[in-house]
Amino acid sequence: MDTAEEIIVGYDGSAAAVPAVRWAARQAAQRNCRLHLVHSSLWPAMTPEPGPMPGVEGSGLRRAAEDIAAEDILTDGVEQVHDTVPGLAVKTTLLFGWPAEHLRTLSSGAALLVTGTRGAGGFKGLLIGSVSLELAATADCPVAVIRRGEHPGGPVVVGVDVDDWELPLRHACTLAALAGSALRVVHVRKEHWVPRHLQNTGTPTQDQADLLVQAVLDSAARNAQESVPGLDLQIRSPIGSSIPGTILAEAQDASIIVVGTKGRGLIRGTIGSAAHAVLHHASCPVLVVRRPS
Numbered sequence: 001m002d003t004a005e006e007i008i009v010g011y012d013g014s015a016a017a018v019p020a021v022r023w024a025a026r027q028a029a030q031r032n033c034r035l036h037l038v039h040s041s042l043w044p045a046m047t048p049e050p051g052p053m054p055g056v057e058g059s060g061l062r063r064a065a066e067d068i069a070a071e072d073i074l075t076d077g078v079e080q081v082h083d084t085v086p087g088l089a090v091k092t093t094l095l096f097g098w099p100a101e102h103l104r105t106l107s108s109g110a111a112l113l114v115t116g117t118r119g120a121g122g123f124k125g126l127l128i129g130s131v132s133l134e135l136a137a138t139a140d141c142p143v144a145v146i147r148r149g150e151h152p153g154g155p156v157v158v159g160v161d162v163d164d165w166e167l168p169l170r171h172a173c174t175l176a177a178l179a180g181s182a183l184r185v186v187h188v189r190k191e192h193w194v195p196r197h198l199q200n201t202g203t204p205t206q207d208q209a210d211l212l213v214q215a216v217l218d219s220a221a222r223n224a225q226e227s228v229p230g231l232d233l234q235i236r237s238p239i240g241s242s243i244p245g246t247i248l249a250e251a252q253d254a255s256i257i258v259v260g261t262k263g264r265g266l267i268r269g270t271i272g273s274a275a276h277a278v279l280h281h282a283s284c285p286v287l288v289v290r291r292p293s
Contacts, residue, residue, distance in 0.1 A: 005111035006091075008036045010103050010131070011077040016116035020146040021077055023285065024114040025084040027144075030178040033111060036091045037077045040099035041070040070094055100134040107139040112287075117147045136261075136279060136288040137271040142171055144256075146285045154255040154284070155182035155234065159247045159274070161260065162187075162216045168260035168289045169220055173227040175256060175287070182232035184254070185220050187213060188246040189239045213237060244277035256285040 009024035011017045021037070028035035074092045081090050095102045107113045115132045136143045156179065158172035169185070176183040189210075217235055224233055240246030251257045261275040271279075271288065279286050 005031075005109070006034045006036050007031070007112045007114060008038060008103065008106050008110050009114040010038050010040070010099055010116075011073065011080075012039060012099070012116075013073040013076060014116065016129075016147070017077075018080055018116075019148050020114050020116040020144075021080045022084040023144070023146045024112070025081045025088055027112065027114075027178070029085045029088055031111065034089055034091060035081060036093065036106070036110075037074065037081065038093045038095065038103060038106065039070060039074050039077065040095040040097060040102045041073075042096075042098070100131045100138070103131075103135055104138050104140070107135075107141045107143075110141045112144055113139050113141055114144045114146060117145060133271075133276075133279065136275070137290070139290070142287055142289045144285060144287045145279060147283070151253055151255050151284065152179075153181065154253045155184045155232075156256055156258065157184045157186060157247070157251040157254040158258040159243070159260070159278070160185055160187050160216070160220055162212060164260045164262060164291065165216060165220055166223070167291060168258050169223060170227070171287060171289050172258040173224050173231070175258065176231060177228045179255065181255060182234055183224055183228070184234040184236060184250065185217065185224065186247055186250045187217060187237045188243045189213060189237055190241065190243075242277075244274045244281070247274070247278060248281055251282070251284065254284050256287055257282050258287045258289060260289045260291065262291050 007024050007028045009021055011021050025035060071094065074094055078090050078092060081088055093106075103113060103115070113135060115135060117129060117132060132143075132145045136145065156172050156176040158168050160169060172183055172185075217237060221233060221235055224231055236250055238246055238250065240249075247257065247259070257278060259275045259278050261272040271290070275288055279288065
């Protein structure tokens, strides 16, 4: 497994961002790669006050204070990292502007991009913030959305589809190998469901569809066992009317859920409905793996 990459984590000083920084630190230590802590301050876009102006006493004081506050957030983030993994090397970057835009740009070539569920300016009761949702749909690398309540010893659960399983499975295998945990592969079957490519073969049957699903699960099992010899592998194929709901039911004890998304929405940067629902309703961290466009 190639771990010689960078993990990027966004930190805004909010309580929701702390688990993300700690999770990212553990991942960086396990993968032996660099951790890049990024804070993006929104204040220049939210205030009309300019910087220091010659001859105007006190001008720029608010800006200077906001700059110091932003630096303090980065310092606090580094302390959170070192509380989790003492001595871990951390690169820090302070930027100004919309966080999603900056983090998306930085995500190119990264191993992971890590965020909290919602930021300091998020609405109370909102399950996932707009920045996290936008990044899950647009970042150039897998995006881990971290929330409190994780089960560190639980299995890694990955949802697989018949035509979109290899990339999510690869990342799920990496997480399971690093954590030394079980890997639970879940494919949700729907009653009377027939894949698109079988619908054009005359008279497709449920038996044909079942054979296809079993072939995919067998391939996924071989792939996982070859990637991680000795892996504690669990294969499940429950019947359910809701794909995300069934995945969540199978992941009640999970340390993290891995979902793939094709982003088939009409608007650029949308994610699939199943990934969207899992992100909103999971009680553990979620890793979204988007197929490259």
